Amino acid sequence: MDSQAKPVRALGLGWTRPVYLFLLFGMGLTGFAQMPIFKRYYIADIPGLGWLARFYVTHYMHYVGAALLLFFIVYAASVYLLMLRRDFALTITAYLRIILLASIAATGIFRVLKNLPDVVFSPGFTMFIDISHLGFMMLLICTGAIAMTIKQPWLVHRR
DSSP, X not given: OOTTHHHHHHTTOTTHHHHHHHHHHXXXXXXXXXXTHHHHTTGGGSTTOGGGGOXXXXXXXXXXXXXXXXXXXXXXXXXXXXXXXXXXEEOHHHHHHHHHHHHHHHHHHHHHHHTSTTOOXXXXXXXXXXXXHHHHHHHHHHHHHHHHHTTOOSEEEOO
């Protein structure tokens, strides 16, 4: 058992990893569905995946997923700060993932603001926010893949 799994399982928090991965997968899927790639490349024509071509369905699913992800991040931060901080330290890759998650959340908030009827951003700023949001998500995927490959957990025992 790795050093991250011990404190998480000991506290009955083994459900956090699958929930986190499910939320990230759902956010990625619905986020990419906001761009019309699933319809354009006929992925939505596969039986059962037609909903991926329906913008407002994926749009609202993305908003619900974002709310759940923000709740999960606050929950995980609270558990760490209140229960684990004394015995466990965050790794370098954990700090990097935290920065990327915060950047995704910040750019996501700007994207939500952009969709409000009375809020107007310049086309250049809108494009910057859109590309930043996508770029931070891609960096998070790469960072997570590298952390899994080198078996770098979020937490390590303090010495």
